């Protein structure tokens with residue numbers, strides 16, 4: 001039995017197979033419509049979500065399976081003090097696979113250690129968000145034809161942003177990746193990540209102004225300044241509108257640069273950018289469903 005806690009749980013070759021499957025699903029949905037008949041997915045979300053929970057649910061429904069779960073810790077027995085370990089042992093009696101989001105780093109890992117069904121980390125605190133990374137990689141591969149040999153700018157909350165941490169971890173295994181980290185001083189990427197990049201001789205640069213590096217980027221990965229990760233309101237208010245990508249800044253970008261964003265967005269991408277053909281963030285959401293379908297099939301060991 002396999003779980004998914006980090007994108008590194010799959011080798012690059014396994015990821016290639018997963019993305020091939022996701023692309024086949026994209027092109028032949030009907031072929032997969034009954035592959036999970038009789039199977040149940042449990043979505044245990046202790047933290048708010050729109051995309052991840054609903055795309056997992058859509059993925060399982062598209063495969064012919066069904067879904068149980070909770071979207072709010074307050075409506076589960078966690079509110080009465082039940083531990084994650086006990087909850088997953090109970091869920092294992094009801095479902096075949098579980099996607100779990102939790103505000104505490106490592107909680108899905110604890111669940112996996114006590115589970116008799118595959119557990120997928122659907123985001124744990126500021127740590128990792130592996131299925132968002134699978135979504136990001138599939139989007140890059142599908143829209144550009146390959147992963148590698150590009151400069152990617154990651155902009156916004158690089159300190160608490162679990163999507164950023166997961167994506168960097170995953171991209172270092174591909175050739176010719178150059179990182180540019182764009183953030184205010186207070187939201188810089190953690191040193192354990194820059195140390196890892198130095199150890200592996202992977203080029204990176206840290207800057208504060210988006211405009212100065214815009215012309216060099218092949219991808220711009222925008223992120224939200226996350227109110228829920230701040231300890232005081234004052235810091236959040238000061239930093240929340242630090243970056244706003246608008247049409248004027250887009251004029252500095254390459255003609256084929258792609259904008260990615262895990263979403264939700266607040267103010268960091270002006271809605272006027274949505275009509276720009278380089279805005280790929282809503283396509284990215286659609287790829288999230290295909291890759292989660294492929295992941296469910298893979299972890300359940302279902303071959304089509």
Ligand code: CP
Pocket residue numbers: 048049050051052053123132262263264
């Ligand atoms: N990208 C992402 O994790 O979105 P949700 O918080 O809506 O699931």
